[in-house]
Amino acid sequence: MAGLSLRCGDCGVQLRSVEEAQAHAEATSHTNFAESTEAVLNLVCADCGKPCRSQTEVDLHKKRTGHAEFTDKTMEAAKPIDLEAPPKPASEAMDVDASGSAEPQELVSPEVNKEMLGELESMGFSTARATRALHFSGNSTIEGAINWLSEHQEDPDIDEMPMVPANTVANKPSLTEEEKKIKAQELRCFYKPFMNHGLVVK
Ligand SMILES: [Zn+2]
Ligand SMILES: [Zn+2]
8 A cells, every 4th residue: 555654764753745755855864765654643632733743742742731632633634645746846946947047148249141241341330330230130131231230320239249148049041042052962972872772762
C-alpha cells in the first residue's frame, strides 16, 4: 500500500506530504526521506483544538496548559503520499524565472550590409547613423535607409550606435535569384558523390 507519511532519516520526524518533506528539507538540509506506512499522529486537544503530531507534543501541551483530553484524528488527516507527481513549490519556480530574466544580456551593434554601410558613410553619414538607418529600415536598400534617416534625423539618439541582444538573429536580406542558383549548385555538388554510390534514392 501507499505510504501514509514520509519519515526523515536524519532526525526521525514524520511528515504528512511531499510538500512538508520539501519544507523540512529546506529548513534543515535533511535529505534522507523514506516512505512510511505509519500515519503521522494527529491528536487534537479537546479543550483548545491544538493538533499535536507526537506523544511528546501532547505531553508538552498538557504540561503547559493543563489540558488533558485529546481526540485521535490520525486517520482523518492521513492521506496516501503521492510520490508520482510532487507539485513544484511556487517559490522555486519563481526563483528560476527571476534569475533567468535578471541575467544580463550581451548587446552588440546589429549586423548590416557592409556595402550599403560604406556607401552611406561616403555620403557623409556617421557609422552609427548609417548602421542605425540600415538596421531600422530593414537592411534592404540605400533608399530605405535614407528615407528612414530623413524621418529620424531629429532623434536624440540618432548618432548612437544601435544595440541589439547578441543572440538576435541578424536581419539579413533574402537571397537573390542568383544566390539561390549558387546555393542549389553547391547542394548538387555535395550530394553527387553519394548519388554515384547509389546512397541517395530519388
Ligand atoms: Zn529531519
Ligand atoms: Zn489545548
